[in-house]
Amino acid sequence: MAEGTVESWERQGGESAQAFEAFAVYRDLGPARSITAVARQLDKSRALLGRWSRQFAWVMRATAYDREQDRLFLGEQAQTRRDIARRHAKLAQAVQSKAVARLQALEPRELSPSDLLRYIQVAAEIERRAVGDAPLSVGPERDEHGADVAALSDEERRARMNQLKRELERRLSEGAQ
Structure with a gap:
């Protein structure tokens, strides 16, 4: 990402702190997200939140956020699998050396x-x-x-x-x- 570029799930230019706070609540609700749920949680008017949602493209931004979270999670999973494979390879080498020593003594x-x-x-x-x-x-x-x-x-x-x-x-x- 170029320096100074703002990700779509971050606070956007012209977006007030209150509007961004409402978006962040919406974004973080995950699959159960809705304007009604945000209105209840923040005790704000559904009409106001609907206007902010349209003005600041909440659905598109939340979708981009979800995709980024999925990408990060898949990267973490891949790294975990690599770590496990390395650990298992070291363990296998240790077991093999013990087995070879035992076989040679048979x-x-x-x-x-x-x-x-x-x-x-x-x-x-x-x-x-x-x-x-x-x-x-x-x-x-x-x-x-x-x-x-x-x-x-x-x-x-x-x-x-x-x-x-x-x-x-x-x-x-x-x-x-």
């Missing part, structure tokens, strides 16, 4: 098949999201027979992995012939 032989499977799934999911790909699945992971893999016990997973291993070996031996 002994793979001590992990159950379900632990290994879950680590692989989570790592693949993180990697896919990092490059902008969609998640692999949205529901429970299922094998080719429709069984919920996550619901299997470690023993059932071992048996399933052995079955898959035998199937893979069979197919490889058939392909070698």
